[in-house]
Amino acid sequence: MNVSFWKIFKGDRVIWAVLILLSLLSLLIVYSATGALAYRVASGKTWIYLVRHMGFLVAGFGVMLLMVNVLPVKIYSMAANLMLYFSIALLVLAVGLKFTHIIPGSGRTLPLGPLSFQPAEVAKISLIMYAAKVLGKKQKTKRDLFLAFRGIIIPAGIVCFLISLSDFSTSALLFAAIMTMMFIGRIPLKYMFLVVVAGIGFVALMYFGASIMDEPPARIATIKGRIDRFIHGDPNSSHGITQADYAKLAIYSGGFFGKGPGQSDVSNFMAAAYNDFIFAIIVEEYGLFIGIGVIFLYLIFFFRGVTIVRRANRTFPAFLVVGLTMILVYQAMINIGVSSGTLPVTGQPLPWVSYGGTALLFTAISFGCILSVSYQNQVDHEAVDQPVMIKAPDEDYEIEKSE
Structure with a gap:
């Protein structure tokens, strides 16, 4: 293939390789895991979901290539405030439509x-x-760090609260990423400790409040139910196998080497086999070794993110990569933990692997930002290392002088 084609894949080549490997695995497992859905909804036409998923993956790569080749990193800083206000407006609109039943x-x-x-x-x-x-x-100063904490925690509280009204796990995931950013950003631990205590108190209030209320709000009841099922076990197990039970069965039946591509039995009985529990289906079909390989790919991505942060010459790109890397890694950990039964059941897809639509494009934007910072690091370091040729006065030769 023409070498110039590969030049458009700018930024960290290791992350590009990880994304390509995850994409190939995603196509294989989504084609297999959506079989039951196809028979229920699309008259058995499994290729429909494969083509749709492939289309979103290709569009996602297009988004990343556009970002890394066209958009400068500084534009994200310039648009940050406006995007935050816009996202809050969208969240308020979604909540309003929910409660007004429009x-x-x-x-x-x-x-x-x-x-x-x-x-x-x-x-x-x-x-x-x-x-x-x-x-x-x-x-620069302790006063600056306090102002940074105050400037972040208020909008973070507003955004996470609005998200929690319909999706508590995503709210908690985002809040954990923001807390990680503040920790790395040297925000005093006493401030963060108060936030953690407040967060635990908020969850405890919802949990025990739901026990006292005769008819707690549906979202609070759902949160309490998930905690109870994780601690005491799912009472529905006595009436039949639950989704979490199916996930454990898939991992157990897959063994070390798996049943083979397309040979999953458990996916025929799971409503979220191609999304929230997709890691279990990966292990069932391809075995524990491939499952560990998937975990290893996310670890590689994590360490490449750390490398990008260390090489950054500017603070905004460094913190941006910290936040986006951690939220993607946390999301992967939650999906794998839920599939293996080590975490309470919640709805988090496996990044860049689970079947998805527009959510896959937003994941591509996150990867695109990380790759853009990586490419900017390369440009900055090349500019510093590039010798500048100056001509000596009254001489016919040139002298190399590093900046």
């Missing part, structure tokens, strides 16, 4: 013609960009 659903999505998207996906990226901008500007 459109049916849980309030997680907003219709966009033939497609729909989750405002929480916009809010995740926007809040991380905003936090990176604030942390990047206020690092």
Whole structure:
């Protein structure tokens, strides 16, 4: 293939390789895991979901290539505030539509013609960009660090609260990423400790409040139910196998080497085999070794993110990569933990692997930001290392002088 074609894949080549490997695995496992869905909804036409998923993967790569080749990193800092306000408006709109029953659903999505998207996906990226901008500007004095903490925690509380009304796990995931950014940004631990205590108190209030209320709000009841099922076991198990039980069965039946591509039995009985529990289906079909390989790919991505942060010459790009890397890694950990039964059941897809639509494009934006910072690092270091040729006076030769 023409070498010039590969030049458009700018930025960290290792991350590009990880994305390509995850994409190939994603196509294989989504084609297999959507079989039951195809028979229920599309008259057995499994290729429909494969083509759709492939289309979103290709579009995602297009988004990343556009970002890394066209958009400068500084534009994300310039747009951070506006994006934050826009995402809050979208979240308020989604919550309003939910409680006014204008459109049916849980309030997680907003219709966009033939497609729909989750405002929480916009809010995740926007809040991380905003936090990176604030942390990047206020690092010199203790007063700056306090102002940075105050400037981040208020909008973070608003965004996470609005998200929690329809998706508590995504809210907690985003908040954990913001806390990680503040920790790395040298925000005093006493401030962060107060936030952690307040967060634990908030969850405890919802849990015990749901026990006292005769008819607690549906979202609070769901949170309490998930905690109870994780601690005491799912009472529905006595009436039949639950989704979590199916996931454990898939991992157990897969063994070390798996049943083979397309040979999953458990996916025929799981409603979220191609999304929230996709890691279990990977292990069932390809075995524990491939499952460990998937975990290893996310670890490689994590360490490459750390490398990009260390090489960054500017504070905003460094904090931006910290936030986006951690939220993607946390999301992968939650999906794997839920599939293996080590975490309470919650709905988090496996980044860049689970079947998805517009959510996959927002994941591509996150990867695109990380790759853009990586490419900017390369440009900055090449500019520093590039010798400048100056001509000596009254001489016919040139002298190399490093900047």
